[in-house]
Amino acid sequence: MSEKFDAIVIGAGHNGLSAAASLAARGKSVCVLERADHIGGMASDRMAHLLYNPLPRGVQAQTRKIDTVSMSPDGKHVVLRDGIASYASGEAHPDATDFKTLHDRLVTYAALLNSLAESAPPGLDQGLTSLAGLREMSRLAKLGIGVKRLGTPEMREFLRILLTNVYDLLLDEMPDGPLPGALASDAVRGAFAGPRSPGTVLTLMYRLRNGGSVSLPAGGMGTIANAYADAARKAGADIRCGVGVTGVIVEDDVVLGVTTSDGGQLLAPAVLSSAGPMQTMQMAGIPSFDIEAVRRARNLRAKGTTSKLNIALKGRPEFTGLTKEQAKSRLLIAPSVAEVERAFNPAKYGELPSAPSLEMVMPDGQDRLSVIVSHVPLDLKSGWTEKARGTLTETVIAAIEAYAPGLRDQIASTDLLTPADIAQLTGAPGGHWHHAEMGLDQMLTTRPTVGMARYRFGVRGLYLCGASAHPGGDVTGMPGRNSAAQVLLDGVA
Amino acid sequence: MMDGRIDTDSIAAVPTGLIPGPVQSRLEKISTAKSWGNWAGYVSPLVLDTVEFEYFAIRNQTTLFDVSPMHKYRVTGPEAQAMLNRMVTRDIRKIKPGRVGYALWCDEEGMVIDDGTLFRFSETDFRLCCQESMHGWLLDAAWGFDVTIEDESHSIGGLSLQGPTSFSLLDAAGLSAVADMKPFDLREIEPGLWISRTGFTGDLGYELWTDWQKTGALWDRLWEQKQPWGLRAIGSQALDMVRIEAGFMAAKVDFQPVLRASRLGRGRSPLELGFDRLVDFTKGHFNGRRALLKQKESGLRHHLVKLEIGGFKPADGSLIYHRKKREVGHVTSAIWSPTAKRNIALAELKAPYGGEKINDLWAEVYVNEEGIWDKRLVPVTVVTDPFFKNDRARATPPRPF
Secondary structure (H helix, E strand, C coil): CCEECCEEEECCEHHHHHHHHHHHHCCCCEEEEECCCCCECCCCCCCCCCECCCCCCCCCCCEEEECEEECCCCCCCEEEECCEEEECCCCECCCHHHHHHHHHHHHHHHHHHHHHHHCCCCCCCCCCCCHHHHHHHHHHHHHHHHHHHCCHHHHHHHHHHCCCCHHHHHHHHCCCCHHHHHHHHHHHCCCCCCCCCCCHHHHHHHHCCCCCCEEEECCCHHHHHHHHHHHHHHHCCEEEECCCEEEEEEECCEEEEEEECCCCEEECCEEEECCCHHHHHHHHCHHHCCHHHHHHHHCCCCCCCCEEEEEEECCCCCCCCCCCCHHHCEEEECCCHHHHHHHHHHHHCCCCCCCCCEEEECCCCCCEEEEEECCCCCCCCCCCCHHHHHHHHHHHHHHHHCCCCCHHHHEEEEEEECHHHHHHHHCCHHHCCCCCCCCHHHCHHHCCCCCCCCCECCCECEEECCCCCCCCCCCCCHHHHHHHHHHHHHCCC | CCCCCCCHHHCCCCCCCCECCCCHHHHHHHCCCCEEEEECCEEEEEECCCHHHHHHHHHHCEEEEECCCCEEEEEECCCHHHHHHHHECCCHHHCCCCEEEEEEEECCCCCEEEEEEEEEEECCEEEEEECCCCHHHHHHHHCCCCCEEEECCCCEEEEEEECCCHHHHHHHCCCHHHCCCCCCEEEEEECCEEEECCCCCCCCEEEEEEEHHHHHHHHHHHHCCHHHHCEEECCHHHHHHHHHHCCCCCECCCECCCCCCCCCCCCCCCCCCCCHHHCCCCCCCCCCHHHHHHHHHHCCCEEEEEEEECCCCCCCCCEEEECCCEEEEEEEEEEEECCCCEEEEEEEEECCECCCECCCEEEEEEEEECCEEEEEEEEEEEECCCCCCCHHHCCCCCCCC
16 A cells, blocks of 8 residues: 655755645645655755845744955955945945945845745736736736836836846946955856856846845754754654655646655655756656647756865864954955956856856854855866866865965865766756756746746646746745645645 | 959859759659649649649549658657657557558647648558658657657658549559558558558549659659559649548648747647547647647637538638628638539638537628629538548449549
8 A cells, every 4th residue: 555645745955845844834744755865955064055045934043144255366355244345454445335325226126026036926827807817917016016116217227237237237336356246256156157148137136135145054054954854844744865756656647646766656646846847757757748848848957057165174264364253254256247257158168167256154163164166067078077076176275275375284175066966966957056047038937947837847736846946046945835835726735 | 253252153053942853854744834833842733734624633533643742750669659649639559550640739738730641650660741841849749759750751752643543543553452452551562662542632542652762763653554544643723622622621721830820829729620539638648638628628719610602602711700790700711612513611710600600601702793893791501521522432442433
């Protein structure tokens, strides 16, 4: 006899756990299956280190808001806190006023878009004659009213910059340097894009949609994943690690359950997959999907560009020009917008960056430097050989050492995760942070692709609940939560 | 040149214009009308002599038409059946090896992309013949299946031999082995020569398939038996008349292939085109199934129907009215049928007209009486049977005539 549940969730990453918690909270019996031997997926210390968004309701964890320091080769590092810029020495920054104006404006605009980001993507496919259709219309109207209430000049500015590139936006307002460099690197981190790529203002707004501050989780990212898992368990979900899903059982275009790597099967009328669209299609069988849907899933833009280097240290490194306290901030190496753009260039040709832009933190109470390296290609031309891994590690260490002399002597060991490793370890399509590039063509009603935006995934009872679904990447749990809401709305579980 | 202009004489001539088909040299010789059209980039005869002679030859003698410009795709591999069954709306598991089936396929919204004939050579080997270029679509449809798609459009030639004496002619040409072939049978009669008992005329007829290079010789072999079976080469205009008599719809005429239409809502579902019997909702998922189920529930928007129209003036393009007042559709194809002696048409009507409502329908035809135009509303009757039906088309073995 096969076990029966109301819903099965594939993958115990934060979105899978969030979906499970939402369903279990409504009294549904939920089983979460995770092929790895631990929960968390990408929300682990090895892969991530910071929170860019507040934790969802029900997820309890200690976090600490931290400053951002944008390192400058001339030693005049810039400290950023809530849009206020100053030099690390305490001196005033000459562009601080322009920066604050721009930052606040972007935060205002981003807050407008946030209303779209948090619930399911808008859709008018049910027409205006139904209650649901009118509700959708009123959501869009709210955005329209919000834009209108900015006043004519601001509304024009919002519409002018919305689809432009962050390079022009920043350098229209201030001279190039570590200050605009910081925002430029935030706009493209995790993306296959440089500051000059179109749509990067939108990705920056996405990043700033909760004010733009970053938080360091006490005890590391692992505690966040555990908090998600605790919330799901508390609601009654059953989380099983070390059990992968080998297939989704479909009969007469209806989901019946899943087959598992241990040779068993679990039955449920709803299956929520936090894997990518193509992986999910393959689990359910390509013949179950329309030809166009398969084509779109094949062509989904999901080329991971983010590497993680974890450096275990024998002591705390000292950064020239920063106090011990300041060194506990989020440290960025993005000396200028132009250099962030240049760092992206090699990735287009499958090559390694020679001067990568970096984001690093030293988690509280740990002798460890956690570094996110942008613009590392998934499909490295030379292949991910030991030599290539060594070269990248060395490039990153050298780049940091320029700001922290003597760092090399303090290194106990290093652990490099390339996009290919991340893909392999988490199943994220292309090792992409957001499971699918956050481009205008892959956002809102077209995320991950046209016709798949409302979490329903072809076969009745099959849903997407991972980062490839709206609103996308980052540790927000929202794709999972929204997907669960759609399941409940459809009444399948 | 000295003045900087490019000397065009020194550039190799790039061939432009239509490509001659495999029997073009033969057609050139017999064509008195010199009336040529473009069929998928090939020169194809519209009329060779006169359309009347050619039409009556189809219904009373036998006729030869080069169908080589048709798009032809070979689908082979262990999952060929599964792949095609996911693409087309009917259940092709019911088409056994050695049989041919008519099929339609849809986009994800359930709108017809094209129709065509599916030839099944073996469990794992098919050929799809259709009007529209379908290579890209087939490659998309094949993704994830263990199959190979090969475009045979330019390597396989086809001759369509149609008419009541077509069997007798094949017999005379040494191909009597087709005698026991039933309609839609497919057989390799000689090495490299496949014959199917198919056609676009609704009459007795065969299609002969061979290598592009051997098509000319095949033509000659049939042409040698011209007498006494009255063989005549025909153009597409006469063929268009008989396909309307047979009630067959034509792509781009009676429906718009949805991938070609750029305007929204121009596509039509197989249900709207009257092919419910070729949509099998029980066979498992196929492209557009979910949309078609939804349409079945919410109702069809149109009905493609066969009409008998009053008077004798062909009503091509006429608007159709209900109670002479409300415009409810238009004629897509129409002729005066010389064999049925009826004024016939295919028409697209807005639902529920043509579905539940078929009474009190009128066609608006314009007549020119020696320079004076007059508008007339003539009565219209929706019919279900083909306008031309003759049991000689189905008799096995075929009668000699």
